Amino acid sequence: xxxxxxxxxxxxxxxxxxxxxxxxxxxxxxxxxxxxxxxxxxxxxxxxxxxxxxxxxxxxxxxxxxxxxxxxxxxxxxxxxxxxxxxxxxxxxxxxxxxxxxxxxxxxxxxxxxxxxxxxxxxxxxxxxxxxxxxxxxxxxxxxxxxxxxxxxxxxxxxxxxxxxxxxxxxxxxxxxxxxxxxxxxxxxxxxxxxxxxxxxxxxxxxxxxxxxxxxxxxxxxxxxxxxxxxxxxxxxxxxxxxxxxxxxxxxxxxxxxxxxxxxxxxxxxxxxxxxxxxxxxxxxxxxxxxxxxxxxxxxxxxxxxxxxxxxxxxxxxxxxxxxxxxxxxxxxxxxxxxxxxxxxxxxxxxxxxxxxxxxxxxxxxxxxxxxxxxxxxxxxxxxxxxxxxxxxxxxxxxxxxxxxxxxxxxxxxxxxxxxxxxxxxxxxxxxxxxxxxxxxxxxxxxxxxxxxxxxxxxxxxxxxxxxxxxxxxxxxxxxx
Numbered sequence: 457x458x459x460x461x462x463x464x465x466x467x468x469x470x471x472x473x474x475x476x477x478x479x480x481x482x483x484x485x486x487x488x489x490x491x492x493x494x495x496x497x498x499x500x501x502x503x504x505x506x507x508x509x510x511x512x513x514x515x516x517x518x519x520x521x522x523x524x525x526x527x528x529x530x531x532x533x534x535x536x537x538x539x540x541x542x543x544x545x546x547x548x549x550x551x552x553x554x555x556x557x558x559x560x561x562x563x564x565x566x567x568x569x570x571x572x573x574x575x576x577x578x579x580x581x582x583x584x585x586x587x588x589x590x591x592x593x594x595x596x597x598x599x600x601x602x603x604x605x606x607x608x609x610x611x612x613x614x615x616x617x618x619x620x621x622x623x624x625x626x627x628x629x630x631x632x633x634x635x636x637x638x639x640x641x642x643x644x645x646x647x648x649x650x651x652x653x654x655x656x657x658x659x660x661x662x663x664x665x666x667x668x669x670x671x672x673x674x675x676x677x678x679x680x681x682x683x684x685x686x687x688x689x690x691x692x693x694x695x696x697x698x699x700x701x702x703x704x705x706x707x708x709x710x711x712x713x714x715x716x717x718x719x720x721x722x723x724x725x726x727x728x729x730x731x732x733x734x735x736x737x738x739x740x741x742x743x744x745x746x747x748x749x750x751x752x753x754x755x756x757x758x759x760x761x762x763x764x765x766x767x768x769x770x771x772x773x774x775x776x777x778x779x780x781x782x783x784x785x786x787x788x789x790x791x792x793x794x795x796x797x798x799x800x801x802x803x804x805x806x807x808x809x810x811x812x813x814x815x816x817x818x819x820x821x822x823x824x825x826x827x828x829x830x831x832x833x834x835x836x837x838x839x840x841x842x843x844x845x846x847x848x849x850x851x852x853x854x855x856x857x858x859x860x861x862x863x864x865x866x867x868x869x870x871x872x873x874x875x876x877x878x879x880x881x882x883x884x885x886x887x888x889x890x891x892x893x894x895x896x897x898x899x900x901x902x903x904x905x906x907x908x909x910x911x912x913x914x915x916x917x918x919x920x921x922x923x924x925x926x927x928x929x930x931x932x933x934x935x936x937x
Contacts, residue, residue, distance in 0.1 A: 457483065457484065457485070457486070457487055457499075457556060457616045457617065457618065457619060458484075458556055458559060458560065458618075458619055458620060459482050459483070459484035460482070460483055460484075461479065461480050461481065461482055461483075462477060462478070462479050462480070462481050462482075462483065462523065462524055462534070462536065463479035463480065465483060465499070465536060465552060466479075466536050468551055468552055468555045469526070469536065469538060469548035469549075469551045469552050470538065470548065470551065471526065471536035471537055471538040471548050472536070472537045473534075473535075473536060473537075474530055474534075474535050474536070474537045475524075475530065475531065475532065475533055475534045475535045476533070476534055477524060477534035477535070478534070481523050481524070481534070482497070482523070483497060483498070483499045483523045483524070484497045485497030485498035485499075485521070485523075486498045486499075486616075486617065487499045487501060487549070487552070487613055487616040487617075488500055488501065488517075488522075488613075489501045489503055489510065489609065489613065491510070491513035491514075491516045491517040491520065491522075492520075494516075494517040494518075494520040494521055494522040495520065495521050495522075496521035497521065497523060498517075498521060498522045498523065499522060499523060499524060499525075499526060500513075500514065500517035500518070500522040500524075500525045500526070501525075501526045501545060501549055501613075502514055502525050502526065502527040502528070502531070502545065503542055503545060503546075503609070504528075504541070504542050510527075511525075511527055511528075511529060511531055514527065514531035514532075514533050514535065515531070515532065515533055517533075518533040518534065524536055526538065526545055526548060526549065527545065528540060528541050528542060528544055528545050536548070546608055546609060549609070549612045549613070549616075550608065550612050550639075550643050552612065552616065553611070553612030553613075553615040553616050553643050553644060554612075554642065554643050554644070556615055556616055556618060557570075557572060557615050557618075557625070557643065557644040557645065560618055560620075560622060560625075561645075561647075568620075568623075570618060570622050570623055570624065570625055571592075571623065571624050571625070571647060571648065571771065572625045572627065572644050572645065572646045572647055572648070573588060573592075573624065573625065573626045573627065573646055573647070573648040573649075573650065573767055574627050574628075574629050574640075574641060574644075574646035574648070574649045574650065574675050574678075575588065575626065575627065575628050575629065575649075575650045575652070575763075576628070576629045576630065576631070576637060576649075576650070576651055576652070576672050576675045577650075577651055577652025577653045577654075577655075577672065577694075577700075578652070578653050578654055578655030578656065578668065578672070578811065578813060579652070579653060579655055579811055579813050579814045579817075580652045580653065580756065580759070580760050580814075581606065581628045581629075581630065581652065582628060582789050582792060582808075583752070583757070583760050583787075583789070583792055583793075584650065584652060584760040584763050584764060585600055585601070585626050585627075585628045586600065586785070586787070586788035586789055587752075587760055587761060587763075587764040587782070587785050588600075588626045588650075588763070588764045588767050588768075589624070589626045589788070590781065590784070590785040590786075590788065591764050591765075591767070591768045591773070591778060591781040591782060591785065592624045592626070592767060592768055592771055592773075593624070594773075594777070594781055595623065595624070595768075595771055595772070595773065596623030596624060597621045597622050597623050597624070598622070598623065598624040598625075598626060599614065599615075599617050599618045599622050599624070599625050599626070600614070600625075600626040600627070600628075601614040601627065601628055602789070605628070606627075606628040606629055606630040606640075607630060607632075607636075608636075608639065608640070611627060611629065611640045611643055611644070612643055612644075614627060615627070615643065615644045624771075625644065627640075627644055627646070629641065629675060631668075631671040631672065631674070633662075633671070634667070634670060634671050634674075635671075635674070636671065636674075637671060637672065637674040637675050637678075638674040638677070638678060641674065641675060641678035642678075645678060645680075646675070646678065646679060647679065647680060647688070647689055647690065648679075648689075648690045648692065648767055648770060649675040649676050649678070649679050649689075649690070649691050649692065649707075649709070650675075650692040650763050650766070650767060651672055651673070651675060651676060651691070651692070651693055651694065651700045651703060652694055652697075652700070652759070652760070652763060653694055653697045653700060653759075653813065654668050654669045654672055654697060654699040654700055655668070655811055655812070655813040655814075656811050656812045656813060656841060656844070656848065665699060666699075669699040669700075669702075669703070672700075672703075673703045673706045675691075676691040676693075676703045676704075676706055676707035676709060677706055677707060679691055679707055679708070679709035680708070680709065681708045681709065682708065682709045682710030682711075683710065685710075685770065686770065686771075686772065688709065688710060689707070689708065689709030689710065690709055690710050690711075690712060690770050691703065691704065691707045691709045691710070691711045691712070692711075692712045692713075692714060692763060692766045692767060692770075693711055693712070693713050693714070694713075694714060694715055694759065694763070695713035695714060695715035695716075695717040695719065695720040696715035696716055696717055696720075696759070697715075701713065712766050712769075712770065714759070714762040714763055714765070714766045715759065715762065716758075716759075720762075721741065721766075722739075722740070722741045722762050722765050722766040722769065723739075723740040723741070723762070724737040724738065724739060724740070724748075724758050724761075724762055725737065725738045725740065726738045727755065727758055729755050729824045731827070732753065732795075732825075733753040733754060733795070733821055733824050733825040734749070734750050734751055734752060734753055734757075735750055735754070735755050735757060735758050736748060736749040736750065737758055737761075739761075739762070739765055739775055739778065739779055739782075741765060741766070741769050741775055741778075742769060742775070744774065744775035744776075745775060746775040746776050746778070746779035747779060748761065748778075748779045748782050748783060749783050750782060750783065750785070751783065751784070751785065751786055752785065752786075752787065752793065753793045753795055753804070753821055753825070754793055754817055754818075754820070754821040754824075755817070755820060755821070755824065756814075756817040756820075756821075757793075761782050764778075764782065764785075765778045765782065768781070789808070790808070790925070792806060792808050793805075793806050793818075793821065794806070794928075796928070796932065798931060798932045799908075799910065800909075800910030800911060801908050801909075801910065801911070801912045801913070801914060802825060802829075802912070802913045802914070803914050803916075803928050803931065803932070804818075804821065804822065804825065804913070804914065804915040804916065805916055805925060805927075805928040806818050806821075806915060806916065806917045807836075807916045807917055807918055807922075807923075807924040807925040807927070807928070808920065808925070809919055809920050810835075810836065810837075810838045810839075810917050810918050810919045811838055811841070811919075812838065812841070812848045812851070812852060814917070815835070815838065815852045815855075815917060816852070816855060818915055818917045819833065819852075819855055819856055819859045819915075820859075821915070822859060822861070822913060822915040823859045823860065825913045826860075826913040829911050829912060829913050830862045830863075830909070830911065830912045830913070831859065831860060831861045831862060831912075831913050831914075831915075832861060832862060832863045832864075832865070832904070832907070832908070832912055832913070832914040832915075833856050833859075833861045833863075833864050833865070833914075833915055833917075834865040834867060834900050834904065834914065834915070834916040834917070834918075834924065834927055835852065835856065835864065835865070835866060835867065835871060835874050835917055835918060836866075836867040836868055836870070836871050836917070836918020836919065836922030836924050837849075837867075837868050837870030837871045837918055837919050837921060837922050838852070838871075838918070838919055839870070839919040839920075839921050840919075845873070846873045847873070848873070849871060849872070849873025849874050849876075849877065850873040850874070850876050850877035850880070851877060852873075852874050852877065853866075853873065853874035853875060853876060853877025853878040853879075853880070853881070854877040854878065854880060854881050855877075856874065856877075856878055857877070857878045857881035857882065857886060857887035857889065858881065858886065858887070860887075860889075861889050862889050862890070863889060863890050863892060863907055864878050864889060864890070864891050864892070865892045865894055865900050865903055865904065866878075866891060866892070866893050866894070867894055867895075867896065867897065867899075867900050867918060867922055867924060868894075868895065868896065868918075868922055870921075870922075871918070871922075872893075875891050875893055878891050879891055892907075896922075897922070897923055897924050897925075897926040897927045897930070898926070898930065900916075900924070900927045901926070901927050901930035901931055904927065904931060905931065908931075916928055
């Protein structure tokens with residue numbers, strides 16, 4: 457983070473300096489919530505988690521080099537006290553990140569000012585964030601969260617990784633309710649906001665897609681007034697999603713559209729899905745065009761790549777440079793379309809999370825990869841879908857059957873609707889495959905071992921609660937995992 461003395465941090469956060477502390481001590485290292493990550497110059501944030509209380513590790517963090525601990529109760533080491541429990545500590549963390557973002561993005565820094573880019577959507581946020589970071593990283597030092605560090609704790613921690621050399625902050629912003637994205641945007645106000653899609657994720661919390669669109673649109677509402685290219689607020693909107701394109705009316709920023717639509721300002725044409733499942737396409741932007749060959753798997757990656765291209769174009773990259781950078785980009789976050797080979801079987805680990813839209817994309821990818829080979833799908837529960845959950849699961853089961861999978865492994869009681877949908881397709885004579893119900897990841901791995909054969913393509917997908925990433929680990933590394 458940018459270097460700050462403890463007394464200045466106390467002033468920014470509203471915390472009180474306490475313990476055997478020297479107020480002039482400087483924090484210039486990482487801000488961490490895991491004492492094992494504490495290092496010289498760091499600040500350790502003590503949170504009370506479900507299983508451990510960070511305050512119990514305050515001394516260990518300081519022994520490892522932390523300058524002080526941001527805490528909600530006194531600890532026997534140098535600390536900044538924000539009394540009031542975890543909420544007070546999280547708010548203090550947000551204030552510190554807000555200060556850092558304001559300092560780094562200050563116009564007074566001229567061309568050294570950091571660009572803040574926010575990314576949201578019902579699906580694809582993490583992959584698109586990773587793509588943007590890899591592409592714009594060619595223009596200067598870039599900070600992006602690891603995985604899906606996108607909530608009220610992960611967001612400020614990511615901002616606080618930035619330092620004087622940072623030129624781009626690519627931030628994933630997620631919503632579990634109305635007002636969440638607006639809060640994250642106050643912590644680190646973006647100049648560029650990317651909205652990918654409005655889907656079914658968290659339908660149980662929001663109730664309907666209009667409410668989801670309202671929440672996602674908080675990103676474009678937070679953007680500053682638009683200006684000429686390279687300045688002012690910019691809302692980058694998916695032209696192929698009506699609820700996203702409609703957000704142009706909710707922002708004072710300049711809008712840039714992307715997609716397959718003919719009138720999209722950043723557009724893809726001639727999309728081809730190769731034998732490896734990686735798509736290629738012709739990129740059109742600003743009167744330029746270039747052929748892009750992605751290394752990422754799945755036709756849905758085209759839209760993610762177009763969003764990244766729109767950001768890079770705004771920051772001054774030309775079409776050829778963007779195409780080359782997109783082609784060189786690799787998966788940066790785990791369990792998202794990770795493709796490996798094991799004993800002659802192609803394994804696709806897409807188990808980080810699941811909703812109906814991402815399930816459909818995964819099954820389309822499975823079909824493209826398999827072609828003439830046997831396709832096997834291991835599918836788990838899609839959480840937080842609300843009252844439509846059962847019908848959505850059944851629809852995915854029917855789609856899996858229509859994709860032509862030879863074996864469908866349905867994991868857990870919550871995914872029962874997937875099995876029902878596939879069996880309905882079988883009863884209607886549309887499918888001749890086999891449905892196998894299993895209890896958990898371990899049972900799924902055992903069943904897979906018994907049916908896999910060389911040449912098969914297997915995809916694994918489910919919501920985080922199902923922990924299906926273990927299926928691939930158990931298959932490839934053994935039962936000691």
